[in-house]
Amino acid sequence: MKRINNSVLALSLFMGMAAIHAQEKKQLTLDEAVQLGIQNSKNLKIDAAKIEEATADLLEAKNRQLPELKVSGSYMYLPTKPTVDLKISTGSGGAGSPEVHQVAYGSVNLSVPIYSGGKIKYGIQSAKYLVEASKLSTENDKIAIAYNVAQAYNNLFKANQSIKVLEENLTASQKRDETFLKLENNGVIARNDRLKANLQTSNIELQLLEAKNNYNIANINMDLLLGIPETTEIEVDQNYIDEGSDVKTVDYYVNEAKENRKDLQALAQQRKAAALGTKSAKAENLPSIAFTGGYVAADIPKFLTVYNAVNVGVGISYNLSNIWKENSSLRQSQAREQQLAANDELLNDNIKLDVNREYQNTDYSKKRIAVYEKAAEQANENYRITKNKYDNGLATMTELLDADAAQISSNVGVINAKADAALAYRKLLQTTGTLTIK
Numbered sequence: 001m002k003r004i005n006n007s008v009l010a011l012s013l014f015m016g017m018a019a020i021h022a023q024e025k026k027q028l029t030l031d032e033a034v035q036l037g038i039q040n041s042k043n044l045k046i047d048a049a050k051i052e053e054a055t056a057d058l059l060e061a062k063n064r065q066l067p068e069l070k071v072s073g074s075y076m077y078l079p080t081k082p083t084v085d086l087k088i089s090t091g092s093g094g095a096g097s098p099e100v101h102q103v104a105y106g107s108v109n110l111s112v113p114i115y116s117g118g119k120i121k122y123g124i125q126s127a128k129y130l131v132e133a134s135k136l137s138t139e140n141d142k143i144a145i146a147y148n149v150a151q152a153y154n155n156l157f158k159a160n161q162s163i164k165v166l167e168e169n170l171t172a173s174q175k176r177d178e179t180f181l182k183l184e185n186n187g188v189i190a191r192n193d194r195l196k197a198n199l200q201t202s203n204i205e206l207q208l209l210e211a212k213n214n215y216n217i218a219n220i221n222m223d224l225l226l227g228i229p230e231t232t233e234i235e236v237d238q239n240y241i242d243e244g245s246d247v248k249t250v251d252y253y254v255n256e257a258k259e260n261r262k263d264l265q266a267l268a269q270q271r272k273a274a275a276l277g278t279k280s281a282k283a284e285n286l287p288s289i290a291f292t293g294g295y296v297a298a299d300i301p302k303f304l305t306v307y308n309a310v311n312v313g314v315g316i317s318y319n320l321s322n323i324w325k326e327n328s329s330l331r332q333s334q335a336r337e338q339q340l341a342a343n344d345e346l347l348n349d350n351i352k353l354d355v356n357r358e359y360q361n362t363d364y365s366k367k368r369i370a371v372y373e374k375a376a377e378q379a380n381e382n383y384r385i386t387k388n389k390y391d392n393g394l395a396t397m398t399e400l401l402d403a404d405a406a407q408i409s410s411n412v413g414v415i416n417a418k419a420d421a422a423l424a425y426r427k428l429l430q431t432t433g434t435l436t437i438k
Contacts, residue, residue: 026228027235030153033226034437037149038142040227047138054134058127064120065113073106084303103300110293111315117283126276133269140262146437147430150240152222154423157236159215161415166208169408173201193397200401204408241422247366250359253432257351260433264351267344274337281330287318351431358428365421372410372417379403379410 028036038044078101113120180194223230258264296309386403389395429435 024229024231025233025235027237028226029237030150030240033153033222033234034146034149036226036228038145038437041141041145043141043145044138047134047141051131051134051138054127054131058124058131061120061123061127064123067113068109068111070109071107072109074104076103078102100300100303103298105298107297108295110291112291113288114291114314115287115289117286117288119280119283122276122280122283126273126280129269129273129276133266133273136262136266136269140266140433142437143262143430143433143435146435147426149222149225150426151423152218152225153236153240154419156215156218156222156234157238157241158416158419159211159218160236161238161419162211162412163208163215165408165412165415166204166211169404170201170204170208173197173204173404177201189397196397196401200404203405207408241418243422243425247359247362247425247428250356253355253359253428254352256432256434257355258348261351262433264344264347264433267340267347271337271340271344274333274340278330278333278337281327281333284319284327284329285322287316290315290317354431355428358424358431362421362424362428365417365424369414369417369421372413376407376410376414379407383407 082100084100177194177197180189180197183189184191184194219232219234220230222234223232226234291312292315293312294310296306296311298304298306383403383406386395386400390397390400426435
């Protein structure tokens with residue numbers, strides 16, 4: 001039996017050690033977390049593919065200005081004797097037509113565009129604008145990801161701080177329970193008062209369980225955002241809560257947004273591309289001119305041999321149906337321009353609204369800190385006074401426990417208010433497009 005108990009103990013120790021090693025801890029500052037989140041973002045991988053697609057479209061547009069060189073050849077075997085009726089005299093004195101059983105033919109054709117109404121030029125410029133728009137959209141997504149990571153980091157920090165405060169208060173409450181139990185045993189206080197204190201301790205334990213649950217959820221969310229194993233426990237650095245101490249006027253942030261918002265700049269590039277698309281659509285009604293050249297060789301045994309048949313010239317192409325057909329491509333491009341112009345106006349209005357809203361939220365968050373700090377001072381002083389009164393028999397147990405609960409709530413509120421203020425300032429920077437990604 002002793003051997004079995006030793007085996008169980010060894011297995012328990014082994015499993016405990018395995019659990020400790022399975023939960024890897026990683027200390028990260030907010031800037032490090034943002035960088036890691038951007039590095040492993042799946043959305044940015046999609047954006048990278050979009051940039052590659054736009055770059056491929058640009059390459060295709062550039063290829064249209066290069067010469068086209070085509071080589072073709074064929075060989076045919078004729079199993080039956082074809083009827084050949086020559087309309088010119090062969091000088092053979094009326095001999096029958098030659099027997100043809102095989103034909104070989106080859107050609108090389110060169111075409112160099114000279115004029116296409118500007119479609120090639122407009123296409124290249126338009127593709128360049130769209131590549132730039134894709135890159136700017138990616139930068140805008142990076143800023144959004146930076147804020148999302150900051151928000152998750154903030155939630156993790158608040159959950160962690162709540163755990164610390166609740167653990168401290170739980171320890172104090174448990175010590176108080178021990179004291180009250182001794183007082184009850186000595187007949188100093190009633191059993192009902194001691195039970196009230198025990199109930200307060202149980203409530204703190206429930207709050208602590210909820211806080212730990214929130215922390216675990218926030219930690220898993222953070223791990224997924226950063227692209228690291230879900231078993232990693234992240235240790236946060238609270239220095240970021242001191243950000244945003246110097247907030248400028250709202251007009252400053254509105255102007256910053258107009259100059260730095262990447263989505264606004266991307267839309268401007270799309271509008272340029274659409275304008276060129278309209279020019280390109282108009283060019284469809286113009287003729288195309290190209291330099292042409294070629295070489296032809298043919299061999300029909302016992303009948304015809306052709307070689308050194310080189311040709312050069314100029315080719316003109318014009319679609320006469322454009323005379324009576326309405327240019328649908330032009331109407332589509334013009335509608336696209338109108339749509340983007342309306343989007344630009346709407347985005348500018350939304351930017352003004354976003355900046356003003358987040359500016360007000362930042363100001364509100366900073367004012368909340370002062371209110372919470374004042375409330376915490378009052379709650380701490382109230383608990384001190386109530387505790388003295390209770391020790392001297394001038395306050396009830398209920399009053400003491402209420403004062404203790406208010407003290408806990410106020411202290412947690414101060415921490416959360418500071419963290420929310422720092423996050424609100426980062427949100428303001430995101431709306432202006434100036435959120436720094438280090």
